[in-house]
Amino acid sequence: MNIILLSGGSGKRLWPLSNEARSKQFLKLLTDDNGEPESMVQRVYRQIRQSGIDGTVTIATSESQIDSIRGQLGEAVEIVSEPERRDTFPAIALAVSYLYYEKHCGRDEPVIVMPVDPYTEQGYFRTVIRMEEAVRDGAADIVLMGIRPTYPSEKYGYILPEKEGSPCCRVRKFVEKPVAAHAEAMIREGAMWNGGVFAFRAGYMIDRLNEQAAPQSFGELRERYGELRKISFDYEVVEKADSVAVIPYQGVWKDLGTWNTLADQIHDDVGIVVRGEGTEDTQIINELDIPLVALGVKDMVIAASPDGILVSGKTESSFMKPYVEKISLRPMYEERRWGYYKVLEYNAYEDGKRSLTKHLFVRAGKKLSYQSHELRDEIWTIIGGRGILLLDGHTRNVRCGDVAYITAGMKHALCAEEDLHMIEVQIGSELTETDIVRYAMEW
Numbered sequence: 001m002n003i004i005l006l007s008g009g010s011g012k013r014l015w016p017l018s019n020e021a022r023s024k025q026f027l028k029l030l031t032d033d034n035g036e037p038e039s040m041v042q043r044v045y046r047q048i049r050q051s052g053i054d055g056t057v058t059i060a061t062s063e064s065q066i067d068s069i070r071g072q073l074g075e076a077v078e079i080v081s082e083p084e085r086r087d088t089f090p091a092i093a094l095a096v097s098y099l100y101y102e103k104h105c106g107r108d109e110p111v112i113v114m115p116v117d118p119y120t121e122q123g124y125f126r127t128v129i130r131m132e133e134a135v136r137d138g139a140a141d142i143v144l145m146g147i148r149p150t151y152p153s154e155k156y157g158y159i160l161p162e163k164e165g166s167p168c169c170r171v172r173k174f175v176e177k178p179v180a181a182h183a184e185a186m187i188r189e190g191a192m193w194n195g196g197v198f199a200f201r202a203g204y205m206i207d208r209l210n211e212q213a214a215p216q217s218f219g220e221l222r223e224r225y226g227e228l229r230k231i232s233f234d235y236e237v238v239e240k241a242d243s244v245a246v247i248p249y250q251g252v253w254k255d256l257g258t259w260n261t262l263a264d265q266i267h268d269d270v271g272i273v274v275r276g277e278g279t280e281d282t283q284i285i286n287e288l289d290i291p292l293v294a295l296g297v298k299d300m301v302i303a304a305s306p307d308g309i310l311v312s313g314k315t316e317s318s319f320m321k322p323y324v325e326k327i328s329l330r331p332m333y334e335e336r337r338w339g340y341y342k343v344l345e346y347n348a349y350e351d352g353k354r355s356l357t358k359h360l361f362v363r364a365g366k367k368l369s370y371q372s373h374e375l376r377d378e379i380w381t382i383i384g385g386r387g388i389l390l391l392d393g394h395t396r397n398v399r400c401g402d403v404a405y406i407t408a409g410m411k412h413a414l415c416a417e418e419d420l421h422m423i424e425v426q427i428g429s430e431l432t433e434t435d436i437v438r439y440a441m442e443w
Contacts (some may be wrong), residue, residue: 001050001054001055001109001110001112001129002017002055002056002058002099002105002109002110002111002134002202002258003053003055003056003057003058003111003112003113003114003128004059004060004096004099004111004112004113004119005041005044005045005057005058005059005060005094005114005116005310006060006061006091006092006113006114006115006116006196007023007025007059007060007061007065007069007116007117008023008060008061008062008085008088008091009024009025009054011069012321012324012325013149013257013258013259013318013320013321014027014257014258014259014262015307015308015310015320015324015327016264016303016305016308016309016310017029017285017303017305018305019307019331019332019333020064020331021064021331021334021335022068022331022333022335023065023068023314024040024117024257024262025039025040025041025116025117025336026039026040026041026065026068026072026258026331027040028042029262029265029266029270030043030119031267032046032078038121039072040116040117041069041072041073041116041117042072042073042258043119044114044116044117044118044209045057045073045077045423046436047120047122047124047125048125050122051122051125051126051128051129052127053129055112056078056099056103057077058078058080058098058099058148059073059077059078059080059082059116060080060091060094060095061079061080061082062082062085062094063082063083063423064082066337067335067336067337067338068077068201068336069338069339070337071335071336071339075337078103080094080095080098082094082225083222083223083225083226084225084226084232086225086226086228086431087230087231087232087233088196088232088233088234088264089228089231089233089235089237090225090228090229090230090231090233090235091130091231092113092198092205092233093205093208093209093214093221093228094184094218094222094225094228095113096111096202096205096206096209096223097206097209097217098204098218099111099202099216100203100206100216101216101218101305102218104195105202105208106202106203107201107202107203108201108202108203109197109201109202110132110135110136110200110201110202111200111201111202111205112128112131112197112198112199113197113198113199113233114128114196114197114198114247115195115196115197117255117256118195118253119252119253119254119255119256119265120251120252120253120254120256121251121252123249123250123251123252124135124145124249124251124252124253127145127247127249128145128197128199129195129234129247130168130247131133131144131145131199131247132168132199133224134168134199134245134247135199135201136201138421139168139245139246140170140243140244140245141166141200141201141204141241141242141243141392142197142198142199142204142237142238142241142243142244142245143198143199143245143246143247144159144171144194144195144197144199144201144238144242144244144245144246144247145195145197145246145248145249145262146159146161146186146192146193146194146195146246146247146248146249147192147194147195147249147253147396148192148193148248148249148250149183149187149191149192149193152180152181152182152183152184152187153183153184153193154177154178154179154180155177155255156177156192156194156255157174157175157176157177157193157194157234158174158175158176158178158191158192158194159171159182159191159192159193159194159246160174160175160189160190160191161172161173161190161191161192162347163332164189164190165365167247167248168245168246168247169245169246170243170244170245170246171244171245171246174194174234174238174239175191177214179234181311182372185187187434192246192248192268192370193253195210195253198238199439204235204373204412208237209221212228216227217269223321225398238370243380258317258318259301259303259312259314259317259318259320260314260315260317260318261318263283263301263314266283266285268424269283269284269285269286270284270285270286270287271285271286271287271288271292271304272286272288272289272290272291272292273286273291273292273293273294274291274292274293274294275294276293276294276295277295277296277298278295278296278297278298279294279295279296279297279298280298280299280386281298281299281300281314282297282298282299282300282301282302283300283301283302284302284303285302285303285304285305286302286303286407287302287303287304287305287306287333288305288306288350289402290365292304299313300312301312301313301314301317301391302316305332305333306332306333306342306343307329307331307332307333310326320329329344337366337368338363338367338368338416339360339361339362339363339416340360340361340368340427341358341359341360341361341424342358342359343356343357343358344357344358344359344423345357345432352429353427353429354426354427354428354429354430354431355425355426355427355431356425356426356431357423357424357425357426358423358424358425358426359403359421359422359423359424360418360421360422360424361420361421362385362387362414362416362420362421362422363416363418363419364385364416364417364418364419364420365416366415366416367413367414367415367416367419367443368400368413368414368415369413369414369438369439370411370412370413370438370439370440370441371389371411371412371436371437371439372408372409372410372411372412372436372437372439373389373408373409373428373435373436373437374408374409374429374435374437375408375429375431375435376408376411376427376428376429376430376435377405377406377407377408377425377426377427377428378406378424378425378426378427379404379405379406379424379425379427380403380404380406380422380424381402381403381421381422381423381424381425382398382399382400382401382402382403382416382420382421382422383400383421383422383423384419384420384422385399385400385416385417385418385419385420385421386398386399386400386416386417386418386420387399387414387415387416387417387418387420388414388415388417388443389402389404389412389413389414390411390412390413390414390415390441391404391406391410391411392411392412394410396413400412401430406430411439413441415443
């Protein structure tokens with residue numbers, strides 16, 4: 001079996017923890033079997049491995065998420081990155097092209113596509129195995145997972161089967177996000193939520209791409225990625241297919257895309273929190289290094305991060321998106337494969353100069369790439385740990401108290417021999433994450 005996990009979005013519905021650089025699936029707010037914090041992507045990847053599924057896992061994502069995925073799942077996981085953000089059809093097309101042309105996946109091999117962020121249980125993955133078996137047996141060209149609804153939601157698309165109660169049934173029609181009354185009527189007819197899980201043979205998708213005269217190699221398809229239609233896989237492929245079946249899943253399944261749904265899965269306070277008398281049914285997450293005190297608050301979500309502070313009723317938290325879209329500040333916290341950074345201060349001066357101060361944490365054994373900047377100077381001050389600093393081809397050992405002055409154009413890199421903390425001060429006319437030139441090198 002070949003599994004493609006779709007990891008997209010930049011999500012502002014979980015602001016201030018999620019931002020343009022840190023999507024909801026990377027927030028470590030859930031707990032694993034040992035009670036340790038884990039993210040949505042870590043949970044789904046763990047569940048796949050624990051389910052007994054024997055197959056490859058490839059993550060289809062954007063360039064901006066690669067560091068987060070590597071940092072949470074390790075270097076061994078297969079990743080296919082989009083050159084630009086589009087929609088689920090081009091993302092799936094690119095991933096299948098990678099499996100077929102680069103990994104030599106056979107035309108008859110089943111491919112399962114699923115989102116990276118559902119909150120579910122092992123029965124979900126047993127259903128995935130049944131979907132693979134249905135594709136192998138030729139039940140249909142495309143097999144979908146239908147989620148048994150627990151209420152008439154207006155947030156999801158619906159699948160209406162031809163025959164209610166069948167373990168694998170042909171699909172009669174699709175209805176996209178109906179009003180509650182229509183959804184309730186369809187549920188009585190046996191309709192199921194469309195959970196965004198698809199199964200098909202690799203050759204089926206390759207044939208669809210050939211019909212569109214798409215390039216017949218992964219490299220060329222990636223180069224011409226912008227030519228693929230920006231459209232969902234449901235609209236471009238599923239709803240145009242002649243042969244579609246659905247297999248029902250009835251069990252735990254939640255979309256943790258808003259604070260009111262995610263809060264139910266957060267059982268303990270996170271960070272430095274002082275919970276006073278009368279504080280009930282309230283989830284508190286504090287990523288700041290200062291105390292957060294909550295007194296007498298009920299049925300709320302309180303979240304604090306370097307990007308901002310949210311204080312909201314649980315119900316109202318699902319309507320926060322238009323308010324957050326008015327905030328245009330740069331992300332103040334990012335996770336990378338080497339560790340993370342926090343922005344401590346940003347200043348702009350009358351002469352056009354700007355300064356940006358960061359706290360960087362580099363994990364033991366990890367490296368900052370060999371790079372240079374055109375528009376800024378940097379000052380690095382080591383405040384904890386030790387490592388090796390590389391400046392224009394010359395190395396030296398650094399430890400707590402050491403300072404490095406890096407002028408514009410100077411090549412520099414860092415290897416952490418043990419967990420390393422440092423303060424980075426950037427000074428220049430333009431301070432962006434795009435002002436970077438990387439160079440190939442081996443330590």
